[in-house]
Amino acid sequence: MKIDKLLIGLDLSKYDNACIDNACYLLDHIPTIETVVLYHNIKFDFIGELDQFTTLSCSQLKEKILKHIKKSYVPLFKKHSKKVIPTVTDDNSTINAFKNQLPYNTSSTLFIFGSKSQEDGTGDVPMKTVSLKMFNSPVLFCPVPTKTPYKTLFAAIDLKTKGSDKNVIAWANNFRAYFPKLEVTGVYVNETPIAYFPYIEKEDDEIADELWHNCEAKFKKLTENHQKHVKEWNFKLLKGKGVVQNLKKAIKKEKPNILIVGRNSTFLRNTNIYGSTTRKLLMSAPKVPVLVI
Secondary structure, three states, X not given: OOXXXXXXXXXXXXXXXXHHHHHHHHHHHOOOOOEEEEEEEOOHHHXXXXXXXXXXXXXXXXXXXXXXXXXXXXXXXXXXXXXXEEEEEOOOOHHHHHHHHOOOOHHHEEEEEEOOOHHHOOOHHHHHHHOOOOOOOOEEEEOOOOOOOOOEEEEEOOOXXXXXXXXXXXXXXXXXXXXXXXXXXXXXXXXXXXOOHHHOOOOOOHHHHHHHHHHHHHHHHHHHHOHHHHOOOEEEEEEEOOHHHHHHXXXXXXXXXXXXXXXXXXXXXXXXXXXXXXXXXXXXOOOOOEEEO
């Protein structure tokens, strides 16, 4: 894992501060980051609906927003401010605008977006951006309030998508290299399909017991295969209906500072499409920064 660039999607709201706070913390600890792009695209459909908006007016609005970002946002980076590049565009599609910002090798660029709550809208632009076919960057979704410094990390394991688990383990360990005091916990949810849960929900149920032991065996095998990488980890096995619900319960109880999850679906292993669990987790806006890799 190497991060040499941060691209922060600004929407000129309170979520920008959370993104910048996390970005500054990463800059303080990851020396390979050379550039930070503060990016905002003016919504073209908003401009088009106003007859009084001439081409000149659009240009003036662009200049005002750029001036605001330079004055109010760049100074927040303090000693890293020279690395910051404010960028404002007025593309007729914000998704296309982000697409045009994608470098040829996006794996070394970390995108940072606000993780919005249901009340504030779920953030369609970030979700559509990360669904682009050529998008293979890691993405950090930051909630309000922010939770730096990073002291505890949850690494979500699914025991189904081997490549995903391998990437999650690699990123978690790289974070430990950058943040030596970071405590890592590997988390797996042994989910019972909701339709069957009423039949095997009792703790002493024979079927539930067998499923749980199978889960423990898989988890043990995973840790043995990656022993040199996870030897200093803690492990937590959760069970019940709903992976997202159980993860959020564990997050609420344990209060980790960051959660790492894999992007890929079990059934779409060779694509960059986010799996259903990852999408549900992000749309539910958990109160913890989520790094999707």
